Amino acid sequence: MANPLRVQAAELLRRPGSEKHLDLEVTVDDVGIDDDRFRPTDPVRVHLRLEALTDGIVVNGEVVAPWHGTCRRCAAAAGGVLHSEVHELYQDVVTDPDAFPLEGDQLDLEPMVREVLVLDAPMSPLCRDDCAGLCPQCGTDLNSGSCSCDAPPSDPRWGALDQLRATLDEGDPTD
Numbered sequence: 001m002a003n004p005l006r007v008q009a010a011e012l013l014r015r016p017g018s019e020k021h022l023d024l025e026v027t028v029d030d031v032g033i034d035d036d037r038f039r040p041t042d043p044v045r046v047h048l049r050l051e052a053l054t055d056g057i058v059v060n061g062e063v064v065a066p067w068h069g070t071c072r073r074c075a076a077a078a079g080g081v082l083h084s085e086v087h088e089l090y091q092d093v094v095t096d097p098d099a100f101p102l103e104g105d106q107l108d109l110e111p112m113v114r115e116v117l118v119l120d121a122p123m124s125p126l127c128r129d130d131c132a133g134l135c136p137q138c139g140t141d142l143n144s145g146s147c148s149c150d151a152p153p154s155d156p157r158w159g160a161l162d163q164l165r166a167t168l169d170e171g172d173p174t175d
C-alpha cells in the first residue's frame, strides 16, 4: 500500500499560488512515534492545507491524536486529545533552517507530523486542573477524601507565606 503521508506535489509546484487540502487518518505507528505518551494503534488525524510557492510549499493545519500520561500530583492516569497546530514550510532547496526538504516532487509528512506531536504532548500532565494530589505524609489521595494527618501548626507569622504559596499554586501551569 502506498504511504498516505507521502504526498505528490508535482501539480502544486507547477502552479504557485495553488492549494491542495488533505484529510488523512493514519496510526501512531505509521508516523513512527516511539513515545510513552502515544499508543501505537491510536489514530492520528491530519488536516492540512498545502499552498504552493515558487520554491516550496507552505503547510498549515492541525494534527490530532490522543495522548496518555500519569498525573504529576496524584499518579492517576491522565490523558486527552492533542490538537497540534501546523505551520511548516517544505523547500526544494532548503534555505530556511526550520524547513523540511521536498523529495523531488514529493512531500514526506511523516517526520513533520511526528515532530509536532512529540513536541506538543504534555511532559508532566495533571489528571485535572484542580487535582489535590497526595498527602505528603501518608500518601492518601486527597481527591477522594482527607486523611487524618495533623494539619501543620498554623502561625500567624506564616500567613503571608501561605498566601503567596496559594497564589503560586493558582498560577501552576497545567501541562
Ligand SMILES: [Zn+2]
Pocket (backbone or CB within 6 Å): 071, 072, 073, 074, 075, 076, 126, 127, 128, 131, 132, 133
Ligand atoms: Zn491528579
Ligand SMILES: [Zn+2]
Pocket (backbone or CB within 6 Å): 135, 136, 137, 138, 139, 140, 147, 148, 149
Ligand atoms: Zn495524610
